[in-house]
Amino acid sequence: MMRVLSRSALIAIGVVTIMAARSDAHWEPPTETFPWADPGAVRWVINYSSMDEAQVQFLLDAGFNLIQGGAFAGDAMQIAREGGAHRMMYICSRTIYHEQLFPEHPELREAAILTPEGEYKVIYNNPARYAGCFNQPAWLEYIKGRMDALQEMGVDCIFFDNPMTWACYCPTCREKFRAYSLEQTGTAYELGEAGTPGELERWFTLDTAREFFEQVHAYAHDREEPLFIVANNLSYWLIDQGLVDGVFTEAFAHPPFGKDIAACKIGLAASHGRPTGFLSYIPGPPRQARGVERYHAPGATNMWVALPLPEEYALGCATGIALGGNYMPNMSLNGDRNVLAMTKPEEDRAILDACEGYAGFARQWEALLADQRAGSKVGVLFDLTYGPRTGQILGLDRGNINDLLWLLQSAGVPSDVVVNSDLSRGGLDDFGALLIDGQATLTPQEMTGLREFVERGGTLVLSASLDIRERLEPIEARRKVAEFLPGVSDALYLNVSALDLKMDGYEADSGRIKAMTEGTASLEFAAEPGLWQIGFSYLDESDGRSSYELLVNGTAVGSWTADADDDEWHDFISEPLELTAGDTIAVHGTAGGGEYARVQSLTLRSRTSEAGYEEVTLGEGRVLQMAGSLEALSADECAVALDALRAATPVSGAWPETVLVNVLRQPERGIFSAHIVNHDFVYDDAYAIQEIRPTPEITLQVNDPALTVAWLVAPGAEPSELPVVDGAVTVPPVEIYAAVLLAPGAATLEALTAQ
Known part of the structure; x- marks a missing residue:
């Protein structure tokens, strides 16, 4: 029987539970440079309106000690400093408002991102905004000048906005890419040309950003009074390189409308325990019901603006404390007013009281909240390489892992996020069992760490397809799972990115593929012959109805229509089919009513094993290899995985x-x-x-x-x-x-x- 699953596809993620008790590598203590920067001791607030002395004094009295502002008027900056608060202001790491900056800084004319056609790249659909190129020295010098200017104003923390990893095709980037590709592959490829490996281009862009922020980070620290820096939604792979001192994330919809716990958990994991601030906005329908429509200059468009209600602020503050991170009460950004200005006295007073109550609670219990660590002993692996490999410009591929975290919550199993580097640097010492779910790309060194974890007593629940190779190796170089985990099969579950399918009528689309009219994407089956279920992850938008056919050797064996109209990813799962080596598996997608036929991945789940999983003992631990991701398992199969995870956590329930x-x-x-x-x-x-x-x-x-x-x-x-x-x-x-x-x-x- 055919099944269409409504939960989002679980890609690039995994869950980890481990049995040791040491935590130095997973969440590290504050650095000597910024001993104050313990997430449990930081109380972070954001107000992008100008703040006067009285408003800053209120925030100090309320217990906030990291004040992020648009401006500090009069003596407000000095009052914040004397009150022991850290002061943060804004630099856009990319934007060139060219009508102003080109005359003032003519060197920036040669420092902007160019398109493949050699034109300036317009960002956010705003013709007034171009973007600085991270490979251009003039852009780096401009940013350094902005940093110096802010410190002279009294700032000791800097927020870098818009650190997108956009590709640039300027002569400098083209020349650097030739040298980069020659060093990595032995061939001097050309940027954007046919035959150039797309993954290599994307890693070049990430390494370019890494080199830029390494210089920014060093410049921030190499001074008498070092500057603490964060970057908005910086790719998590870059955060893991130690390029920032904290994490700033614009999360999904504000609670309770969106229950985004992944933003904070991934930030804490990728930064290894640095302050992780998350800023949330209420979604569109409540904004329209409560707010007003205003012109939004950065995006050159109109948008509805409104702020949360007092109880929603309280819920955000509670979530931050609960996760060990830092919810940032938002006083004005994308809002209809500045709360601190008290233009709606009754409501604004209630908002401030709610925020003050939770800041006071955090200050009262700072002896508990400081020096905390992830405590569930059940970890969830977030593959830091997934976004870079698929061309995402921000570290925002976290909806799938958020679904997984809540799936575990629904089973009474609290969990925490770990990242690739934890596997090879002792970061699993806080945990007791490991589930890797969906798909993950790991290096041989990380796989060796994974085996060591199992052999010393850990439980690995593997419900994922593993791609094992070095970061810059081609997919053809991938290694067998059994080389690192003896007895574990490569073939119970396979997850193939749609970008790796042979396309006819389809085209790449930011980590997925799309057919604007119709197209076919195919794969030659190369696993063990037997019974398999074929799955495709597809996007069901709200503006039309695309349709799909599943074909094996040209014969239709299934079909479906994207008719949920919910702007969510869904999975089509076939009935078990006999497959042999050389069979061609294809999806034929047809756009409909303005909805493109978008596909993210193809999955293959072996149905040969009656139990739906296999168990292998390694040293003192074990591997449970599931024939599919958690969402694809039967209730009985899923219960086996959940029981293994639940056994590792110190606290569980219903x-x-x-x-x-x-x-x-x-x-x-x-x-x-x-x-x-x-x-x-x-x-x-x-x-x-x-x-x-x-x-x-x-x-x-x-x-x-x-x-x-x-x-x-x-x-x-x-x-x-x-x-x-x-x-x-x-x-x-x-x-x-x-x-x-x-x-x-x-x-x-x-x-x-x-x-």
């Missing part, structure tokens, strides 16, 4: 899908904290809050027998003890946020209140 439970730990004190966040908000048609339904009582299973004492803490409430009975803690209903602190003894928790 809770509604509207509830987030995240586990952190403070290794020095031996404290685990289970943070509970409730998203059960009820709205009317105008997006006014009708009700916040508290959680039911939640029973947490405490799987570590050493944790015998529990406290419940929440903003505005005194700590209360909860009994631990037979390894379980019952938590009373939570309206928005509470945390359960678990420790070996009462004295450990009492010491927190004495500081």
Whole structure:
């Protein structure tokens, strides 16, 4: 029977649980340069309007100690400095407003990104905006000058916006690419020419950005008073290279409309525990219901603007604390007003009270929140190379991993994100089992680390297709999984990027492919003969209905229509089919009603194994190899994987899908904290809050027998003890946020209140 799955495809991700207790490599302590930059000690707020002295003083009194602003008027900057707060302002790492800057800085005429046709690249559909080329010395010098100017104003932190990894075809980039490709492959390829490996071009663009930000980072630090820098949605692969001191992310829709926990978790993992600020906006429908339409100059277009409600700010603050990151209360950006100006006194006062309440709670419990680490012992591998390999200009491919994190949440399994480098640098020492799901590209060194993790007692749940090769090696150089994990098959599950299919009528489209009228994308089957299920991940937009046929050797064996109209990725899964080597598998897509036929990947799931998985013992650990990603498994097969993960976490349980439970730990004190966040908000048609339904009582299973004492803490409430009975803690209903602190003894928790 044919099946169409409604969950987004799980690409480039994996889940990890590991059994050791040391955490130095996964989340590292603050650096000597910025000892204050512990995520649990940073309280970050953003206001892109100009702030006067009184407004800054309010933020200081509320407990914020990192103030990101559009401008500081009068003595506001000095007041912030004297109040112990760090001051952050903005530099666009790309934008050239050429009508102003070309006359002022004529050298920038030769420092802008060029298209393949040799024209200036227009960004954000705004003809007034060109983009600086990271390979041009003049652009780097201009950026350095902006950094110096901001520090002279009193800034000690800089936010770099728009660090997109756009390709450039200027003479300098063309020359550099010839040398780069010759060094890496032995052939001097030409940028943008037929026959040039697309993946090589994309890595050149990433390495160009890496070299640029290495110089920016060094310039920021090489001064008497070093500058702390972050970059907005910088590719996570670049963050992992240590190019920034913190992470700034514009997350998906503000909670509760969007439950984006991946933005913070990936940022913390890729930066290895640096302050990770996430800024969220309410989505379109609430903005239209609550706000106003205004001209948006950066994009040269009109847009609806509005701010969250006070309870939504509280939910954002709660989410930041729960994840171990830094939700940034937004006072004005993309809003209809500046909250600090109190133009809507009753509502603005309530917003400020909500933010002050959570900032005060974070300040009160800083002894707990500082020096925290990921605590679930269940990790989720986010493949940092997926975005660069598929040509994404930002590190935003996190919707799939967000789905996976919430899938685990729905099974009562808290989890954390790890990244490729954790596999080879001791970053798995905090965990106890590992699931890699969907697809991942790993190096031989990372695979060696993975084997060591299993052999010393870890559980690897492998529900993914692995592509094993060095970063710049071609796909033909990939290695066998069994070379690193003896006994593990290459052929239970295969995931092939649509970009690697043979295309006729299809064309590449930012990590996927599209047919604007109709087209065919095909693959020659080369795995073991037998029963297989074929899957295609396709985009179902809301502006038409594309249609598809699945063909094997030219014969249609399945068809479907993209008729959900929800702007989501879906999976078509065939019935089991007999396949032999040399068979041609193809999808024929036809656009309809303005909707292109977009495909992201092809999957092959072996149905030869009756159990749906195979188990291999390696050293003291084991590998559970699943015949498909978690979403493709049967309920019984998925339960096997989830049970393996659940066994590794210190805290598990059952809770509604509207509830987030995240586990952190403070290794020095031996404290685990289970943070509970409730998203059960009820709205009317105008997006006014009708009700916040508290959680039911939640029973947490405490799987570590050493944790015998529990406290419940929440903003505005005194700590209360909860009994631990037979390894379980019952938590009373939570309206928005509470945390359960678990420790070996009462004295450990009492010491927190004495500081």
